[in-house]
Amino acid sequence: MTTAEKSARRFARETPLGRTRRARKIDRILTEVYPHARCELDFENPFQLLVATVLSAQTTDIRVNLVTPELFAAFPDSRALAAAPVEEVEQIIRSTGFYRAKARNIVALAQELVERFDGEVPDRMADLITLPGTGRKTAHVVLGNAFDQPGVTVDTHVSRLAQRFAFTGATDPVKIEHDIAALFPRRDLTMLSHRLIFHGRRICHARRPACGACPVAALCPSFGIGELDPDAARSLLKYEMAPGAAKQGQSPTEPGVQR
Structure with missing residues (x-):
């Protein structure tokens, strides 16, 4: 059995309450990992x-x-x-x-x-x-x-991570939005979206997620679908987390990310 299969099996019988608790623990960890998470589009109004x-x-x-x-x-x-x-x-x-x-x-x-x-x-x-x-x-x-009205922004990153974290089994964006919203207090939804987007851009990539460098690996039903070797995984990190980024003076809000 592969690592990914073991991870999926571990959470296969998770109760709704267990899913909610795990989801909120993931968000608490991501809050610590991405303290600068925000909307990365510049605007004044x-x-x-x-x-x-x-x-x-x-x-x-x-x-x-x-x-x-x-x-x-x-x-x-x-x-x-x-x-x-x-x-x-x-x-x-x-x-x-x-x-x-x-x-x-x-x-x-x-x-x-x-x-x-x-x-x-x-x-x-x-x-x-x-x-x-x-x-x-x-x-x-x-x-x-x-307008400070919290909600879930279901872009490609949020959709991907919601499925990998087993927050939802849906593929329809509106259903994904509602499934995620059911797990968290409404006041947290906008910042949750930013943190999921940051994580998707930096670590949990679409094609080759850096599983071996992921801070929420122990809570992820999809752990093992990407690179497991810690050194190889760290080499996949992007933007301010990328190897050598600090030496190059890269800002935590520099990514060029396709939506």
């Missing part, structure tokens, strides 16, 4: 965060943070962006990929804000998800980080 999050699809936070200063200098609020020539917006955001569709979306989004919400970003999920380019994931980013 809800409008900037909403636009930046729409732009972050299929690109990195670093890339978005490189283009938004110019974008917001040219179009500082929803009224300015609503009146912007789409071609001009395309040129500014070109490096984010899928720039034509993104330009159309953020201009249309701004127009909707002006026409329906007096230029302001709404603070309700039901309203946010009606805006162009905005689904539940984007809405939770905005609600949690701009």
